[in-house]
Amino acid sequence: MSAVIFLDTGPLGVLSSPLNTPTIVQARGWLGELQAAGRQVIVPEITDYELRRELLRAGKKRGIKNLNQLGRRLEYLPVTTDAFRKAAELWASARKQGKPTAPDRDLDADVILAAQALTYGAPPVLIATTNLAHFIPFVPAELWENITP
DSSP: OOOEEEEOHHHHHHHHOSOOOHHHHHHHHHHHHHHHTTOOEEEEHHHHHHHHHHHHHHTOHHHHHHHHHHHHHSEEEOOOHHHHHHHHHHHHHHHHTTOOSSOTTSOOHHHHHHHHHHTSOSSOEEEEESOGGGTTTTSOEEEGGGOOO
């Protein structure tokens, strides 16, 4: 069984961009290939939040519109109480080991995303990201460009 793909903020931002740069066109093709192959691709609520706050701050209305469309087109996964509790465990464990993924005062969305993946359930989960270092201690992750259908 193929892993379920959870989109981190980097790939989600690329996919929601209204521009047509080579990387953005490549990302759209990548998503289309995954969907054509029957791969399940999920927009986790924490990555939507992390991207949306920046789009709102920058006044990027087309990006917000595209993000909303992706959230409807793909599966959207709300953060659960179990995920938040698991995130607290991961956050504390990383700091005890001297390997935090963000400053102590930050919300640490990457730990919340990892917790969403760990509490998802049945099939294996793979985080599609642009920053492997924030996920490898917790969950399987890969650069989005390297994930094949």
